[in-house]
Amino acid sequence: MTLALVLAATLAVACVVAVALPFLQEPEPESDDLVELDEAEMRRLELFEARDRALAALKELEFDHRTGTVSDEDYREQVGPLRREAAAALQALGEVGEGSPIDGRN
Amino acid sequence: MPELGRAALLVTLGLSLYALVAGAYAAYHGRRRLARSAQNALVASFVSTAVAALVLLSALLRNDFSFAYVARTTSVALPTPYTISAFWGGQEGSLLLWLLILTGFGAAAVSLNRRWARDLIVWVVPVFAAVATFFSFLVVAVASPFVTQPAPPDGAGMTPSLQNPYMLAHPPLLYLGYVGLTVPFAFAMGALLSGRLDERWLIATRRWTLFAWAALGVGQLLGSHWAYVEVGWGGYYAWDPVENAALMPWLAATAFLHSVMIQEKRGMLKIWNVLLVILAFSLALFGTFLTRSGVVNSIHSFTESSIGPWFLGFIALTVAVSLVVVLRRVPLLRSPTKLESPISREAAFLYNNLLLLALCLAILWGVVYPMLSEAVRGESVVLGRSYYDFFLRAFGLPLLLLMGIGPLIAWRRASLRSLATTFRWPTIVALATGALLLWRGAGSSVPGLVAYTFSAFVITTIVMEFARGTRARKALGATSWFGAFTSLIGRNRRRYGGYVVHAAVVLFAIGVAGSSAFDSVAEAKLVRGESMHIGNYTLVYRSLSEHAGANATEIRATLGVRRGDHDLGTLQAGKNAYTIEQQVSNEVGIRSDKLTGEDLFVIAEQIDPNGTVYFRVFVKPLVNLIWLAGLVFLLGSVITLWPDRREQRRLVARASAVGLPATR
Numbered sequence: 001m002t003l004a005l006v007l008a009a010t011l012a013v014a015c016v017v018a019v020a021l022p023f024l025q026e027p028e029p030e031s032d033d034l035v036e037l038d039e040a041e042m043r044r045l046e047l048f049e050a051r052d053r054a055l056a057a058l059k060e061l062e063f064d065h066r067t068g069t070v071s072d073e074d075y076r077e078q079v080g081p082l083r084r085e086a087a088a089a090l091q092a093l094g095e096v097g098e099g100s101p102i103d104g105r106n
Numbered sequence: 107m108p109e110l111g112r113a114a115l116l117v118t119l120g121l122s123l124y125a126l127v128a129g130a131y132a133a134y135h136g137r138r139r140l141a142r143s144a145q146n147a148l149v150a151s152f153v154s155t156a157v158a159a160l161v162l163l164s165a166l167l168r169n170d171f172s173f174a175y176v177a178r179t180t181s182v183a184l185p186t187p188y189t190i191s192a193f194w195g196g197q198e199g200s201l202l203l204w205l206l207i208l209t210g211f212g213a214a215a216v217s218l219n220r221r222w223a224r225d226l227i228v229w230v231v232p233v234f235a236a237v238a239t240f241f242s243f244l245v246v247a248v249a250s251p252f253v254t255q256p257a258p259p260d261g262a263g264m265t266p267s268l269q270n271p272y273m274l275a276h277p278p279l280l281y282l283g284y285v286g287l288t289v290p291f292a293f294a295m296g297a298l299l300s301g302r303l304d305e306r307w308l309i310a311t312r313r314w315t316l317f318a319w320a321a322l323g324v325g326q327l328l329g330s331h332w333a334y335v336e337v338g339w340g341g342y343y344a345w346d347p348v349e350n351a352a353l354m355p356w357l358a359a360t361a362f363l364h365s366v367m368i369q370e371k372r373g374m375l376k377i378w379n380v381l382l383v384i385l386a387f388s389l390a391l392f393g394t395f396l397t398r399s400g401v402v403n404s405i406h407s408f409t410e411s412s413i414g415p416w417f418l419g420f421i422a423l424t425v426a427v428s429l430v431v432v433l434r435r436v437p438l439l440r441s442p443t444k445l446e447s448p449i450s451r452e453a454a455f456l457y458n459n460l461l462l463l464a465l466c467l468a469i470l471w472g473v474v475y476p477m478l479s480e481a482v483r484g485e486s487v488v489l490g491r492s493y494y495d496f497f498l499r500a501f502g503l504p505l506l507l508l509m510g511i512g513p514l515i516a517w518r519r520a521s522l523r524s525l526a527t528t529f530r531w532p533t534i535v536a537l538a539t540g541a542l543l544l545w546r547g548a549g550s551s552v553p554g555l556v557a558y559t560f561s562a563f564v565i566t567t568i569v570m571e572f573a574r575g576t577r578a579r580k581a582l583g584a585t586s587w588f589g590a591f592t593s594l595i596g597r598n599r600r601r602y603g604g605y606v607v608h609a610a611v612v613l614f615a616i617g618v619a620g621s622s623a624f625d626s627v628a629e630a631k632l633v634r635g636e637s638m639h640i641g642n643y644t645l646v647y648r649s650l651s652e653h654a655g656a657n658a659t660e661i662r663a664t665l666g667v668r669r670g671d672h673d674l675g676t677l678q679a680g681k682n683a684y685t686i687e688q689q690v691s692n693e694v695g696i697r698s699d700k701l702t703g704e705d706l707f708v709i710a711e712q713i714d715p716n717g718t719v720y721f722r723v724f725v726k727p728l729v730n731l732i733w734l735a736g737l738v739f740l741l742g743s744v745i746t747l748w749p750d751r752r753e754q755r756r757l758v759a760r761a762s763a764v765g766l767p768a769t770r
Contacts, residue, residue, distance in 0.1 A: 008113030011157055015117055015150040019124065022142040034136040035224055042304070048760050049305050057371060057517065063598075066581070067574035070516045071524035078518055 040096065047093045054086035108173060111161035111252040114154045118205065119242040121151040125235035133228045133300070141228045145216055148231055151238060152209035159206050162199060162251050166192055172257040175199060181263035181686045183657040188269050194277045195268055197398050197413070198251035203278065204394065205241040207285040211314070212238065215289050219310045222761035226306055230296035237288055240420050248413055263686040266658070272332035279325030280352050284390040286318025287355055290362070291387035291428075294380045298431045303376065303438050308366055309757060313747055315366075319359040320743035326352050327736040338692025338709055340627070340724050342732065345494040347473045351393030354473075357466040358386035361459045368452045371517060376439040377432065378459070384428040389470075391421045396473070447519035454512040461501045461508070468497040499553045503560060506615055509608045510564035513571055531570065536563035554623030561612045561619075568605045568612075575602070599745050606742030613735035617703070620728025629711075631720045641725045643706055644668045648676070650717050658682040660693070663710050663719045667697060679708040679721070703730040 017024075037045065061078055064070040070078075129144030131137065162175070166189050171177040179192040179199070194200040212234040220227055245251065290311040297307035329349065334342040343349060362382040368375050395417035432439070445453060472489040480486040514528045539562035540555060548555050575594045576587065584590035595602045628640035632647040639645075646666040653660055662680035666673075679695035695708040705726045712720040 004107040004110040004113075007107075007157075008110050008117075011110075011114060011154055012117050015121055015147075015154060018146045018150045019121070019143050021146055022139040026139060029139065032138050034132070034138045034141060034228060036136060037225060037302075042302075044763070045304050045760070048763065052756070052760075053371065053373065060517070063575075063578065064516060066578040067571075069514060069528060069571070069574065071521065071527060074516050074519070074521055074524050077521075078516070 044093070044096055047089055047096065051086060051089035051093060054082055054089055058082045058086060107161055108165075108252040108254050111158045111165075112246075112250065114158035114161065115202075115242060115246050115250070115252070117154040118151045118158065118209065119239065119246050121147040121154060122209075122235050122238035122242050125151065126232050126239050129228070129232035129235055133232060141231070144231050144235070145220075145227070148209070148216060148235055148238070149213040151235075151242075152206075152213040155202070155206045155209045155242075158245075158252075159193075159202060162202060163190070163193060166190065169261070170257070171259075171261050172254050173251070174253045174255045175251045177255065177258055177261040179261070179264055181261040181657070183686060184261075184264055184269070185656055187271070187274055188264055191268070191273050191277075192264060194281065195264055195273070196251075198245065198249045198253075200277065200281070200398065201241060201245050201249055201413075202251050203281055204285055205238065205245060207281055208234075208238055208241060208288060211285060211289055212292070215292070215310070215314060222758045223306045223310050224761075226293070226296050226300060226302050226310070228296075229300040229302075230292045233292040233295040233299075234288065237292070240416075244413060244416060248416060260686065263657070263684065266682060266684045266687055266689050266691040267336055269657075269684075270332055270336045272328050272336070276325055276328040276332055279321045279328060283318045283320075283322030283325055283352070284355065284394055286314055286321060287359060287383075287387045287390045289314035289318070290383045294383040295428065295431060298380065298435045301435065301438060303435065305370065306757075306761075308370060308379075309753075312366070313749075315359060315363060316743065316747050319356060319363060320740070320747065322352060322356040322359070323739055323743070324736060326356065327733070327739070331733060331736075335694060335696065336691070338694045340707060340709060340722065342621075342729075345469075345472070345491055347476075348393075348397050350469050350473050351389075351396040354466050354469055355386045355389035355393060357462050357469075358382055358389055361462040361466070362386060364455045364462075365459050368455055372452055373443050374441045374445070374452065375456075376441055377436065380432055380439065382459075382463075384425070384432070385466075388421055388425050388428075389466075391417065391424065395421065449515065449522075449525065450519045451512055451515045451517045454508055454515055458505060458508045458512065461505045465497060465501040465505070468501070469494065502615075503553065503556055506557065506560045506564060506611070509611060510560070510567040513605065513608075514567055532563045532566040535566040536560065538562075548624070551619075551623035554619040557615050557619040557623075561616050564608060564612050568609050571605055572602070595745060599748055599750065603742050603744075603746030603748075606745055607739055608742075610735045610739035610742055613731045613738060617728050617731035617733075617735060620703075620731070621705075621726040624728075625724055625726045627722065627724050629720070629722045631718060633718050638721065638723065640706075640723050642669045643723075643725065645677075645708070645721070645723060647719060647721070650713070650719070655682070657686065658684045661713055662693070663713065663721075665695070665708060665721075667706065677706070677708055679710040681710060681713060698730055700730075703728045703734070705729045 058079070061070060061075065061082060065072075065075040125144045125147040128140050128147070132140035132144055162173075164170075165173045165176050166180060167186070169176065169180065169182055169189075175196055175198050176192070179196040180189050184192070192199065194203045212231075216227055216231060216234070219230075293307040293311045297303050326349070329352070330342040333339075333344070333349075362379060365375050365379055365382060369379050395414065398413060398417075445456070447453065472493055476486040476488045510532060511529075514532070515525070536559050540559035543549075543555055543558055548558065572591070572594070575598075576591045579590035579594045579597075580587060584593055626641055628638060630636075630638040632638060634647055634649065637644055637646040644667075646668075647663060648666050649664045651662050651664070660680065660682050662678045665677050665679070666675075667677050668674060674697065677695040677697050680693050682691045682693055683689075684691070692709055692711075695710075697706040699705070705724075707724040707726055709722045710719050711722050714720075
């Protein structure tokens with residue numbers, strides 16, 4: 001019983017310390033504000049996603065065409081709009097400032 | 107040490123409540139340290155729950171019958187593995203397991219995604235905490251596993267049907283699945299609450315959803331095999347409400363895993379996807395409620411309890427709050443793109459979604475109908491097997507066909523001429539298979555014949571996809587055919603892992619069609635030396651034996667088995683009489699043919715004192731393909747789940763580029 005109570009008290013204290021840790025580590029921080037994306041950053045995130053989506057779709061279309069799942073006719077019809085989509089996203093990113101280079105894609 | 111267990115759960119409740127309130131406040135008012143504190147509380151709640159779990163496990167292993175739970179679910183004679191499985195064999199223990207997995211998943215999901223979805227995680231924490239608060243409240247106040255009593259000399263033991271190796275894995279896997287669906291739900295809610303409805307919540311939850319879905323799938327198959335070998339009625343799925351309870355969230359999650367690809371590739375179906383996530387999570391809660399409340403009559407419902415109203419209240423609250431949040435965010439969820447053609451891969455996925463959802467809702471109606479009829483008419487009306495079989499055929503067979511059609515259609519739109527080319531070989535193979543089977547006499551079951559024909563179509567498309575893809579990778583510079591094959595899968599894990607899962611579904615469909623549409627049954631009461639016939643098999647009843655096992659008296663009838671002129675050895679079937687539990691179980695005899703996948707399945711229904719035995723015997727063609735499908739399903743799931751470092755690097759870099767530095 002006593003051992004159980006000691007262990008329980010230790011657990012409770014350890015948990016309280018873990019919860020209080022951010023305040024113990026930074027008692028008086030320069031800023032306590034959360035990192036929030038502003039509208040421009042959200043717009044850039046959307047453009048990155050649009051760019052990646054278009055590039056991934058192009059890559060998949062190329063591969064499906066190579067395997068024969070997509071016919072020449074369907075490929076010709078789809079590749080143009082997809083390239084334009086990717087180019088538009090890249091151009092828009094260039095206009096808003098792309099930030100640090102992204103990509104591990106190949 | 108029940109006091110330590112109780113205290114640890116109380117700490118979990120306090121931490122969860124703190125993470126909920128402080129996390130919500132921090133997210134709403136943008137308080138960084140408070141948000142981190144709430145995240146720490148969620149992680150700490152896992153530690154305190156783990157302490158409580160260790161206390162219970164220790165009590166089980168020590169046979170400490172001063173714990174009422176231990177006394178109710180185990181006995182001294184119970185073998186150790188089953189003593190461990192008693193952790194989830196009763197209501198209080200299984201709720202504790204729910205909480206342990208939930209807080210573990212919450213801590214892991216928050217920690218893993220903190221780097222690149224920081225602004226989203228802030229809102230995810232209170233959602234997780236809300237669910238954890240509910241479950242910790244249940245184990246603290248309603249169904250505590252740490253209730254004590256004067257210790258009796260021995261426990262009541264475990265239900266005999268649960269004393270099976272499958273019970274070591276089947277319930278925990280289902281729980282991993284049920285609880286795993288909390289992750290996509292928490293992230294979807296977090297995204298909706300924060301208004302951050304970009305792709306990050308989808309990417310953060312993709313593998314969690316896949317994991318939960320795979321665990322539910324494998325868990326159900328293990329449960330089916332348990333029913334097959336242990337329950338002893340001659341089948342593996344009875345459309346039991348508790349079986350259905352696991353199937354419904356799996357179907358909803360399957361629909362989500364397909365429709366989420368449309369959102370990722372085309373930016374469409376955003377509202378649909380969040381609704382599917384809410385549905386899957388609510389059905390997971392509903393499944394736990396069905397299993398644990400004792401509200402339905404099922405061989406899987408082992409308890410009558412008072413948690414039902416709490417669960418119903420929580421499910422209602424979850425659905426109501428979720429729908430309000432979705433409604434408030436509808437403007438942000440509108441899709442900029444539209445379906446371009448009804449003949450496209452996204453359209454095929456959409457049809458697949460509608461069929462999956464229709465099947466899910468039909469099953470849901472079948473599950474709730476007895477409860478509703480009892481509430482309205484005062485009489486519980488159970489919808490039987492024919493109801494479920496009808497919808498399985500009506501929705502399942504088109505679903506099977508769509509699995510073959512989808513991969514062959516291009517995204518956006520496909521021309522009819524293109525379709526004629528790509529569908530040529532699968533169609534020829536399917537029709538030839540159908541004709542051959544018809545000629546061989548498989549026309550006795552039209553749904554079975556259709557299932558085989560569609561299966562041939564799908565398998566052909568899968569083989570073609572792998573062959574064409576490997577050839578393309580070889581042409582792109584792979585040094586060998588094997589290298590081309592592995593690089594094909596390695597570079598497109600989701601796509602080709604998905605095809606492996608499709609192959610598993612085809613094997614499953616063939617197994618189900620074979621064993622249910624083309625099976626045969628024979629019954630006979632035999633005295634020693636007499637024989638019976640079924641199909642090509644001849645069974646001779648040779649002897650009856652009895653011996654004392656670890657915790658049961660085992661009675662076995664031995665039968666000699668012949669197929670045609672070939673002696674196949676002997677088979678044993680009988681019963682176990684459990685002394686402490688005062689129950690008797692059927693112990694079936696199964697002879698599997700590895701080559702054909704067929705089972706000879708023997709039940710000793712009744713054993714008379716004079717040695718006469720009433721046997722029921724089944725021949726189940728292709729049934730072993732169902733279990734093989736489980737292995738293939740697992741392989742496909744692992745391929746799909748395998749981490750993609752390139753994607754992870756890209757996500758971190760993308761987050762960093764828009765102002766969410768990984769180090770901050």
